[in-house]
Amino acid sequence: MFATQLKALSLTFAVALSPLAVAEVDQHDASQHSRQIDIDSKVITEHKARINGDRLSYTAETGTQPVWDDQGHAVATLHYTYYKRDGVDDDTQRPLLISFNGGPGSASVWMHLAYTGPKVLKIDDEGYPVQPYGVKENPYSVLDVADIVYVNPVNTGYSRVLPDADGKMPSRDKQKDMFFGVNADIQYLAEWLNTFVHRHNRWRSPKFLIGESYGTTRVSGLALELQNSQWMYLNGVVLVSPTEIGIKREGPVEAANRLPYFAATAWYHKALDEQYQNMDLEPFLSEVETFTVNELIPALAKGGFISDDEKRRIVAQMARYAGVSETYIERNNLDVPTMSFWKELLRERGQTVGRLDSRYLGIDKRDTGERPDYWAELTSWLHSFTPAINYYLSEELNYKTDVKYNMFGSVHPWDRSNNNTGENLRLAMAQNPYLNVLIQSGYYDGATNYFDAKYTMWQLDPSGKMKERLSFKGYRSGHMMYLRRADLESSNNDLREFILNALPEQGAAAKY
Template sequence: MKLGGTALALLALATAMPAMAQDAPKGDDKKAAAPIPAPVVSVTRHSGTFGGQKISYRATTGETYLKDKDGEPTAAIFSTTYVKEGPRDPNRPITFLFNGGPGSGSLWLHMGAFGPKRVVVPSDARDDGAPPFPIIDNAHSLLDVTDLVFIDPVGTGFSKALGKTEAKSFYGVTADAKSVAQFIRIWLRENGRWNAPKFIGGESYGTTRSAAVVNELEATFNDVSLNGVLLISTILDFGAQAEVPGNEMAYVVNMPSMAATAWYHNALAERPAQLEPFLVEARAFAIGEYASALLKGSNLPAAERAAVRAKLSRFTGLSEQYLEQADLRVVPGRFYKELLRSRGLTVGRLDTRYTGRDYDAAGEEPDNDPSFYGIDGAYTAGMNAYARETLGLKMDREYVTIGGLGSPWDWNIGGGDLTYYRNVAPYLGKALRENSGLRIFVGQGYYDMATPFFGAEYSLTRTGIPTDRITYKYYDAGHMMYVRDADLAKLSSDIRAFIRAR
């Protein structure tokens, strides 16, 4: 996974300009030859009650070095492992988890959902405020049913490139997946768990990564077979959800989430008593009448346009006048600003339960996402305090919560036409077809517009994807549904049942 080098050109340069090499400052030579230090690792022992069971466990946090074919270190992958202590159980599962971005560390799932400790933020979609933030025992951790490994890919958390390897050589769908798969193989070897039941899972772009990692683990001759994949706040088909002119599917998959949001904020002209039956109607309208109208484009008859516009207003809470001005096509950014404009409020993107106040109410889109700035301070402080104090980690660099790797990211998926239509769902379809023991868990928040629930459903019902081993669960919160206490308990219970059913 090194960047391509031109060895002949470098050799020619060295031959043509020997004086430059001879006259190079000695300090530079020493810097280039400086040895890579040993990995930083901390091991501590703890106990807690998870899923109603008292568990003693060993926590190992620190670096694992990836190496190239010549044995040279290329990257330090930071991870935190929790392994139950006691008699060895060869049938005890191991679950590898990561977050998304790309560029996000694993602190969200680690400190919010499944780790033995969690940071507490308001459950009712209020801002997290200022420190100190409570860090408490997490009774909902999955340690009663599985050992856990939280992974930070290169560019996130404390992970980084090493030696002559450039960090950007890991920044891409395939390169990133290869590095995570390499880490998993190393972990299985070093911990003697090759024949243990195995699960991988991620949140947001972490679901994209999950599909790509499945392809790296199972689509080779040296397979690492998996028992399950956990997809939390799913984004697999970037083509269908791309907000570009001419792509009508983006409006279709977003519409049911807009309906859920309007229902939550009581912004509908006639609000149904229950959300889920309302969303059954919204889904049917989105994939039926609405999709048909959008695909007709300029050929849409006036009477049909008027009927669709009226129904779209009923579902989204937006006025027919606004929908007409938007040509029946409302991008999410406009929706966040328009839905509650009359109240002087915007709604969140990651979690539309959250509301914020912008500099003024006249803009086209919100100033910021209140559902992100409502929690980020607590998680950053919580992860750093917990790792450095409770787990005893001695690290001389900052933990990268969100690294912003989206810009240099190589979105090429498998080459060929997939360069243009970015969709990793076929990886999961292939894995399901070729591994009869593989199952997929899909967890979606109704109020998530970053990765809308109908987008997940659409991407996983395409041709070639067996649907009989896919389990869907839904939550009354957004992207990080576990920030709501009731949904943390439900998510933990749902995944615990999924793992036990292997």
Template sequence: MKSGLSLIALALAVATPAMLHAEDAPADKVKAEKSTDYEPQVRTTKLSGTFGGQRVAYAATIGETILKNKDGVPEAAIVTTSYIKEPRDPSRPVTFLFNGGPGSGTVWLMMGAFGPKRVAIPSDARDDGAPPYPIVDNPDSLLDVTDIVFIDPPGTGFSHLIGNAKPEDYYGVTQDAKAVAEVIRRWLNDNGRWNSPKFLGGESYGTTRSAAVANQLMNVTYNDVGLNGIILISTVLDFAAGSDAPGNELGFITNLPSMAATALYHGKASASSVEQFVEEARQWAIGPYAAALLKGQKLQGDERAQIRRELSRFTGLSETFLENADLRVTPGRFYKELLRDRGLTVGRLDSRYTGRDYDNAGEEPDNDPSFYGIDASYTAAINSWSRETLGFKTDLEYQSIGGIGRLWDWRIGGRDTNAYLNVAPYIGQALRENSGLRVFVGQGYYDFATPFFAAEYSLSRTGIPQDRVEYQYYAAGHMMYIRDEDRHKLASDIRAFIRAR
């Protein structure tokens, strides 16, 4: 998700920051709504369910928070959907969640992983088919251990700009983070929750947003909101680690373990377990393969032949193909080549999925089967839940995968960092300056949008304390919660993370 995107605006065409998640598709609503006299809508519904084995009564509130400019003129209506256990407890943890993109609504995390209801689609990497899609109780929701507030940032979900608001004031790494941080502070004020344990999290570009929002809350704009935990699901912090731009060797290194996992899954490699094989791939990628790539055209003879043989063993691709690619296989080529002999492609968001192109001769797939295999069901579910059950009234379309990424300002710190966007140092500073803060990192083995080895790389750099960063891995892709076993595991892992505060 989705975390987008491509799929949620969220998940990363990591080569180009503006195409992140599978959540980044053309937008049809990027202009501001033409109204300056805006009355926010708030709807509350009392419900109950069983989560984590506990029966919980809760209030579900979907409502708009109005952001104004310095002159008090409304500029943005930000929709939040909160689930609060009753009776209310000001000392209970609260978790703020959003998806990625940029441009993705919270549909993916809310209707797929942590909301009280979820859309039930095939767990085994098959497509979601046609409606109706079952919307079922979600015992994996985290409502037994935390209240949850899902935030749709400006330009996502039902959130939108108002009147003469300028997109450039909201569509950017820092601008977006400031808006989300303001919504969080306003929610804490309105709900009397300043002294609650607080967790912040996102998926895909939502992890980028998590780092930037934490920076706004703890270091820059406010400096007054302490966090207990940051939850990173399908992480992208250092964009160079996933970029296959010509001349950047790092992306070939960080993608290699994901290729190994995928080759093993589809029977193109052999090993005793995926865990064993990806660990072997990690060590080879950061060692002999990295050294070989850095030698460039000086890599010749027996040394080159040995690298080619090992690369073939890990990727499942022929030595002839690898030699023609100069030992550097971009993800797009890998999706098309791995199962070419079967007439199939593999997915980007989740490489367990396979698809069939118009023909078998191209260099890259026509589309991502792991996106078109799930998108209709999630869109149907969020509209049904928000409009019909929670009673939200609007003529706006829900932007599950809007295209505001093409308007995105990727600069941070007043610098043009489009070529090397890296928000991991925000995480490092937050950990160094808050001894009670911990970070959870959840990664799927079959995710090429935000490869797990790229996440490990970005969070192992100088200045990031390692003793409070926890990693968990899942046998699925970008949206690991699609797979039933991994949704249970993800919920259990995060429950434990929250309880250990």
């Protein structure tokens, strides 16, 4: 790498000193100055950190690796960052954690620079941006127990579709078939991971997938795709703020499952009567969950034929739990839309609450209306994540490119048909007795609410035969629960414990 840098430096001085050289550069074809990412590249840097109380050294490898089609032609290139702890003599005992974010269309920046990686954003203890922007050491990272690779799917981060041999880009329809859909996404990423594991000699290592939001759909599908198409078996899958992963929640269940999230948000903003406001959050939510399952779902199932007395009782209790008026509940026929709730809860205070994290407050042009003008939490997060990832990759990891880092890339329309990822995860677990699943959710997440996540866990294996390998952890924050410093610590500790507990004892065979 030093020789390459010296050559580039020499060329810079030669161009600066020679008029002829300047003329030659001006005459070059414009295509030589196109903004393109290297198809196959890597830069390795060395670092030290204090994690979980111990000093350790590690290498960071960031670069690109191609996606090949069936004929062996490079059709895209994916940007990744790979952290590997130094001084590990036996990789066969060293877990590899493979990390994806969601969207679909989101870069793998959020968990990279705010959750599991060795560096996190400079933010306050509740997750709000502060200037100057940048990164700081993450003392809770799981790098002490697992090496980590963060993968950016096509069109996110620096990852890009490539032109064909004739220099032509595939049509948008062709790109959709290749990359932009539930199943296409899973298939090409499984192939890419096979190459990555092979290049880095990690075939014998215990492997874990972690995905956030839509990334949970991705890793749920990958669990079976890796087994069936790549013959790669996992020890664990972690679902952070999961989507429905193909497990339907419709009608009365969908409507009722929102109430525990409404209650958590109202509790946080002190919008409840003293009876509930004086309770601690978890015992309060346990009471709301019991009401939801045992009373609200049956009431909603009766629709317009519910008795007047039962309806009045249900409406009154919902209003007390959610911190809104009985009139508001009744006008919505007990089926309160989340979009409307974000506007309604603090309407009298002249504030709205955030979608992905309802601790965040916004202000609208008008206090009337049925939805907020903007998402207060997302604008807050983009404040700090965008400058931090651009600075970090370039200045600390030394990855230089003029290509724009896509926080959100062009991947739509996304083909959501034939989403069987939840069933695929169940089947992968059934086929692989080593495979365990952890679900992590924030109580104040209104986009993928925590009670939906619990419901997904309950429905994932209807037989109940694998429930000992399924676990749930909740946190007092939102979609990205790790932004709150207390939850950054607890969520990493929960993840660390999950990884270590999912490693089989020496000689324990994968069998029932």
